[in-house]
Amino acid sequence: EVQLLESGGGFVQPGGALRLSCAASGFTFRNFAMSWVRQAPGKGLDWVASITSSSVNVYYADSIKGRFIISRDNTKNTIYLQMNSLRAEDTAVYYCAQDRLSLSLWGQGTLVTVSS
């Protein structure tokens, strides 16, 4: 079955860090760019970051640049999002998605809550 499965979400205090993972299955992972998209409670979709198939290029939204790092391990069919210096406004469901121009496959999301 073709799917993406996120993990690593949870509750963290402002200034803290968290690492999200997204495990892919059912397709040739190493051939695809991948992306992270988030959605704050009751709000719209917000693109976070993308990484090309071989990790040569990474792209970030201005709102998280310098705080978040996207990476991937093609031997494990997994992408990651290292989130540092977290803020209350980073509270959201974080989705991983296949590709970076049109997001054809989405995971079910993992909730990150930043609060004191």
Add this chain to the structure above:
Amino acid sequence: QSALTQTASVSGSPGQSITISCTGSSTDIGAYNYVSWYQQHPGKAPKLMIYDVTSRPSGVSHRFSGSKSGHTASLTISGLQAEDEADYYCSSYTTSSTLVFGGGTKLTVL
């Protein structure tokens, strides 16, 4: 990068057609034919409905169609059905190599 502009809500009766618009600029919608549309039901992950302005992924109903003129893209849903009630988001690739989404449109089927 500013979000693309979408009408907050739209409604229609079963069997009718509706159109949702998405307005951007010369650095996103006007620059490339990389406009996509997503459907999201409450509590669910988004689903790709249209990509590259007009293309439909396998399995998406022919009732969904996309178009673009200048800096504005549109999604048309014909023959509205109850299950079409959802939030719809547009997105576009940008000249900064980033992706930008619209604010979303809530579709209500009366």
